[in-house]
Amino acid sequence: MSASPYDRRAIPQGATIHSWNAPDGWQLRAFAWPAATATPRGSILFQGGRGDIFEKYLEVFGHWHDQGWTITSFDWRGQGGSGRLTDAANCGHIEDFGQFVSDLQAFYAQWVAATPGPHVAMGHSMGGHILLRALTEGAIAPDAAVLVAPMLGVKGPLGQSMGERLAKLMGGVGDSSRPAWKGNEKPYTTETRANLLTHDRDRYEDEIFWQQTNPGNVTGPPSWRWVIEAFKSMRELRNSPRLKTMKVPVLMLIAEADGLVEPKSALQIAPKLPDARVVRFGKEAAHEVLREVDPVRNRAIGEIDLFLAARAQKR
Numbered sequence: 001m002s003a004s005p006y007d008r009r010a011i012p013q014g015a016t017i018h019s020w021n022a023p024d025g026w027q028l029r030a031f032a033w034p035a036a037t038a039t040p041r042g043s044i045l046f047q048g049g050r051g052d053i054f055e056k057y058l059e060v061f062g063h064w065h066d067q068g069w070t071i072t073s074f075d076w077r078g079q080g081g082s083g084r085l086t087d088a089a090n091c092g093h094i095e096d097f098g099q100f101v102s103d104l105q106a107f108y109a110q111w112v113a114a115t116p117g118p119h120v121a122m123g124h125s126m127g128g129h130i131l132l133r134a135l136t137e138g139a140i141a142p143d144a145a146v147l148v149a150p151m152l153g154v155k156g157p158l159g160q161s162m163g164e165r166l167a168k169l170m171g172g173v174g175d176s177s178r179p180a181w182k183g184n185e186k187p188y189t190t191e192t193r194a195n196l197l198t199h200d201r202d203r204y205e206d207e208i209f210w211q212q213t214n215p216g217n218v219t220g221p222p223s224w225r226w227v228i229e230a231f232k233s234m235r236e237l238r239n240s241p242r243l244k245t246m247k248v249p250v251l252m253l254i255a256e257a258d259g260l261v262e263p264k265s266a267l268q269i270a271p272k273l274p275d276a277r278v279v280r281f282g283k284e285a286a287h288e289v290l291r292e293v294d295p296v297r298n299r300a301i302g303e304i305d306l307f308l309a310a311r312a313q314k315r
Contacts, residue, residue, distance in 0.1 A: 004059055005062075006058065006059045006062040006063075007058075008058055008059045008203070008206045009206060009209050009210070010058075011055075011058070012033060012058065012061075012062060012065070014033060014034065014036060015031060015032065015033035015071075016031075016032050016033075017029065017030070017031055018030055018032065020074060020107060020110075022077070022102075022103050022106055022107075023102070023106050026077060026082075026083065026103075027082070027083065028074045028075060028076075028077060028082040028103065028107070029074060029075045029080060029081030029082050029217075030072070030073070030074040030075075030107075031054045031071070031072065031073045031074065032070075032071075032072050033061060033065055033070065033071040033072070034070050035065065035068050035069060035070040035116070036065070037068050039068070040068050040069070040070055040116040041067055041068030041069045041314070042068075042069055042070070042116060042117055042118040042119065042120060042143075042308075042312060042314065043069065043070040043071075043072065043111070043115035043116055043117065043118075043119050043120070044064055044069050044070070044071050044072070044120045044121075044122060045072045045073065045107075045108065045111055045119070045120070045121050045122070045142075046060075046061070046071065046072070046073045046122045046123075046124075046127075047073060047074070047076070047104070047121075047122065047123045047124070047127035047130065047131060048073070048075075048076075048080075048123075048124050048125070048126075048127050049124045049125025049126040049127050049128075049149075049151065050076075050079065050092060050125065050126040050151075050219075050222060050226075051079055051080070051092055051219035051220075051222075052075070052076075052079075052080065052124070052125075052127070053075055053080040053081065053207075053210060053214075053217050054073035054074070054075060054080075055210040056206065056207050056210065056288075056291065057073070057124075057290065057291075059203075059206075059291075060290050060291075060297075060301065061073075063301060067305075069120075070115050070116060072111055072115065074107060075217070076100060076103070076126070076127075076130075077094065077099060077100065077103050078092055078093050078094050079092045079219040080217050080219060081214070081216070081217045085177070086177040086178075086223060088177060088178055088179055088223065089179075089220060090218055090219055090220040091177070091178070091179045091219075091220055091221060091222070091223050092219045092220065092221070092222045092223065092226055093177050093222070093223035093225060093226055094223075094225065094226050094229060095225060095229070096229055097130070097133070097229045097230065097232070097233035100130045101130060101133055101134050101137065101139055102139075104130060104131070104134050104139065104140065105134060105139035105140060108121070108134075108139070108140045108142075117143065117314070117315065118142075118143035118144070118312040118313065118314060118315070119142045119143050120142055120143060120144050120145070120146065120308060120312050121135075121140060121142040121144075121145045121146075122145070122146040122147075122148065122304075123145075123146070123147055123148070123150065124148040124149060124150075124288070124290065125148070125149050125150065125151045125260070125261060125287065126151045126230075128147035128148060128149065128150030128151060128152075129150055129151040129152060129230075129233065129234065129237065131145060131147060131150075132145075132147060132150060132152070132237065132250075132269075133233065133237050135246050135248050135250075136237065136240050136242040136243055136246045137242070141248060142248060143248075143249075143311070143312050144248065144249045144250075144251070144307065144308065144311040144312040145248050145249070145250045145251070146250070146251045146252075146253070146304055146307065147250060147251070147252045147253070147266075148253045148289055148290060148300070149253065149254065149255050149258055149260075149261055149263075149287050149288070149289055150252065150254075150261065150266050151230070151234065151260075151261045152234055152237065152238060152261070152262070152265040152266045152269055153234055153238070153261065153262030153264065153265025153266075154230070154231075154234070154260070154261060154262055155258065155259055155260055155261060155262050160231070160234070160235065160262070160265070163231060164228075164231035164232070164235065167180075167224065167227045167228045167231055168228055170224065171223075171224025171225065171227060171228050172224075172228070176223065176224045176225040176228065177223045177224075177225055178223060178224060179220065179221045179222070179223060179224075180221055180222050180223060180224045180226070180227045181221050182221065195259075195286065196259045196260055196286060196287055197260075197286055197287050197288045197291070198286050198287070198288045198291050198292050198293075199284070199285075199286055199292060199293050199296075200291065200292055200293045200294075200297075203288075203291045203292075204291075206291075234265070237269075238265060238268070238269060243269060243272040243273055244272050244273075244274065245274070246273060246274065247274050247275060248275070249275045249276075249307075249311040250270075250273055250275065250276040250277070251276075251277050251279070251303065251304060251307040251311075252266060252270050252276060252277070252278045252279070253279050253281070253289050253300055253303065253304075254266050254267060254278060254279070254280050254281065255281045255285040255286065255287060255289055256280055256281065256282055256283075256285075257281075257282060257283045257284075257285065257286070258285075258286065258287050259286065259287065260287045261287065266278075277307065279300075279303045281296060281299075281300070284296050285300075
């Protein structure tokens with residue numbers, strides 16, 4: 001297996017999995033791993049992407065926990081262990097991306113009050129999109145933020161505008177909560193899911209292990225409504241004038257060979273942010289930069305650690 005001092009297939013000692021009730025009573029599955037020191041370095045709230053479960057990131061959680069950070073995460077509403085919003089099997093559905101932001105805002109407020117600072121918010125893929133939207137809307141205000149392969153545009157042959165039109169056309173007829181396609185990650189492609197996510201076969205197999213261990217947490221394809229709302233939310237975020245006034249320091253890790261999200265969209269947004277650093281990865285990195293082969297993953301973690309040392313200092 002990939003070199004690692006952590007057991008990626010076991011919940012670490014001292015960590016707990018629990019349910020958190022959103023303001024409307026919806027139960028979200030959450031992960032909490034308090035720092036094992038009397039002088040914590042701070043707290044990290046890490047949010048994964050579409051269909052993710054927090055178990056996928058136990059290895060990187062372990063790295064930061066060893067440095068004294070308290071680690072927290074939760075599965076997004078309608079996916080993972082946070083239930084489903086449609087009867088269409090394991091389909092990942094949402095009526096409005098604003099619901100994701102509302103859940104994050106409510107969770108974040110309780111998390112900040114209960115954990116030691118400085119506070120850092122991190123988001124991968126869809127999580128990065130929701131995180132940046134919450135930052136620009138003032139829903140959360142951490143000391144620093146990290147966006148990993150953020151979903152600010154999606155990869156496809158039609159581009160963002162035409163892709164959105166097609167989604168509205170195809171998904172606007174009939175029940176929009178039905179699955180948009182049969183597979184999990186990307187329709188109409190000859191690429192395998194593994195190749196789209198990471199070059200590290202062992203780390204990819206870690207996710208399969210967790211899926212087999214907890215089949216009820218597996219999320220399949222998105223609904224047409226999710227696709228329509230994703231295009232809408234990404235377009236509105238790319239065009240938001242509030243990007244230029246969002247002052248939270250941001251580190252953005254971008255995989256230029258990403259086969260799922262459009263890296264050009266992230267590269268176009270980054271210069272609009274008042275305080276942003278961009279780190280690019282080439283063909284050596286697929287979508288899941290933090291679950292890549294060791295040289296890629298270690299570089300990504302090193303960049304994050306340097307950023308936190310500079311921009312998330314204890315007061």
